[in-house]
Amino acid sequence: MPTGIPPAAAFARIPKGASAAVAVKLRLDQSCCFIFLCSLAGSLLQVGGVVAEVWRAAEWFGACYVIDARGGVRKNTWTMAQKLSDKRLAVLGAGKLGGILLRAYLKQGLFAAKRVTATVKHGEKAKALAKELGVSVTNDNRKAVKDADIILLGVKPQVVGDVLREIAPELSEKTLVISVAASVPTGYLEERLVKKVPVVRAMPNTPSAVGCGMTGICAGAHAKPEHLEIALAMFNAVGRTVAVDEKNMDGVTALSASGPAYAYIILESLAEAGVKVGLPRDVATLLAAQTMKGAASVVLETGDHPALLKDAVTTPAGCTIDGIMELEEGKLRVTLIKAVVKATERAGQLLFEK
Numbered sequence: 001m002p003t004g005i006p007p008a009a010a011f012a013r014i015p016k017g018a019s020a021a022v023a024v025k026l027r028l029d030q031s032c033c034f035i036f037l038c039s040l041a042g043s044l045l046q047v048g049g050v051v052a053e054v055w056r057a058a059e060w061f062g063a064c065y066v067i068d069a070r071g072g073v074r075k076n077t078w079t080m081a082q083k084l085s086d087k088r089l090a091v092l093g094a095g096k097l098g099g100i101l102l103r104a105y106l107k108q109g110l111f112a113a114k115r116v117t118a119t120v121k122h123g124e125k126a127k128a129l130a131k132e133l134g135v136s137v138t139n140d141n142r143k144a145v146k147d148a149d150i151i152l153l154g155v156k157p158q159v160v161g162d163v164l165r166e167i168a169p170e171l172s173e174k175t176l177v178i179s180v181a182a183s184v185p186t187g188y189l190e191e192r193l194v195k196k197v198p199v200v201r202a203m204p205n206t207p208s209a210v211g212c213g214m215t216g217i218c219a220g221a222h223a224k225p226e227h228l229e230i231a232l233a234m235f236n237a238v239g240r241t242v243a244v245d246e247k248n249m250d251g252v253t254a255l256s257a258s259g260p261a262y263a264y265i266i267l268e269s270l271a272e273a274g275v276k277v278g279l280p281r282d283v284a285t286l287l288a289a290q291t292m293k294g295a296a297s298v299v300l301e302t303g304d305h306p307a308l309l310k311d312a313v314t315t316p317a318g319c320t321i322d323g324i325m326e327l328e329e330g331k332l333r334v335t336l337i338k339a340v341v342k343a344t345e346r347a348g349q350l351l352f353e354k
């Protein structure tokens, strides 16, 4: 959509190389090309103005996107939302995580309810979910994926193989399979899908429920950039996304997918500490939660090293250093490191259990 930003501001917002990317994109799109030529004729003497006009024209057509260094997609929200709302989505295993993602997509209008089908194992859950979300819910996976463009696989790792065998005959190279199952490599999925079905593996976390999720993502052998782009858009819609090598997916699982559980334990402990020193429980919980959110926000927004930020809180001979000494004596750091190492090892084993 047009933003009405002044040309100078628009120019300043264009990252290096983006104008070239926009121009290439425009050449592919006849209607945008027309706008480009008009802009060029009208602003020939002002190079900055030309670029800004091109940028605006591209924004008007929703044709402009730039992939940033972290692998996140910016600038394509509107275009991609439009593209996805035409797609048919099947969520297989709409449990805790599948349900969180599905609720978010429907709330944001990313997918149209009439084009979404979900599955669960138990009939009564299917009925309740259908009533709550207004989408078709069944326990027939094969029926659910018929004609689906995108399949979001949200069943437990140990169930993935059976579900893939069930749905494989219905899929083609045009279907995109996105799996959020821990421990299940893209190669395992591809082998069972037989045809060259594009696969993307993703590892989101539960704060996706409030748009504050963190997802690690990697592409399988048959996935093309457009498939990765769709998956990135689906996870960027519920938080942030980072592209990683598949060898690091168990680490992502242990750190950011399991991470909210560790964070809740720390948060709960801080709140208990507040109660111990006389604060009402609700006040203590608010102080602990907002403090953790604030500290995390500073790291994300400044990019500063956490150790430097910690030093800024630690006044010489003040009270924080006494608190830190207790944390060090209690081995908080090494305990957290060991927790993530253990969970990473475990993430590699889940698939092979029955």
Ligand SMILES: NC(=O)c1ccc[n+]([C@@H]2O[C@H](COP(=O)([O-])OP(=O)(O)OC[C@H]3O[C@@H](n4cnc5c(N)ncnc54)[C@H](OP(=O)(O)O)[C@@H]3O)[C@@H](O)[C@H]2O)c1
Residues within 6 Å of the ligand: 092, 093, 094, 095, 096, 097, 098, 119, 120, 121, 122, 123, 125, 139, 141, 154, 155, 156, 157, 159, 163, 180, 181, 182, 183, 203, 204, 205, 206, 257
């Ligand atoms: N929870 C997290 O924080 C998190 C984070 C990242 C990744 N994951 C991954 O997400 C997946 C699901 O985890 P979850 O915590 O959401 O578990 P969950 O709540 O138990 O969800 C699993 C869902 O799969 C359904 N199901 C079981 N067998 C099925 C079948 N044959 N066909 C169709 N649906 C079937 C279950 O149906 P019923 O409801 O009827 O039992 C349930 O709705 C796992 O692979 C996990 O590794 C989870």
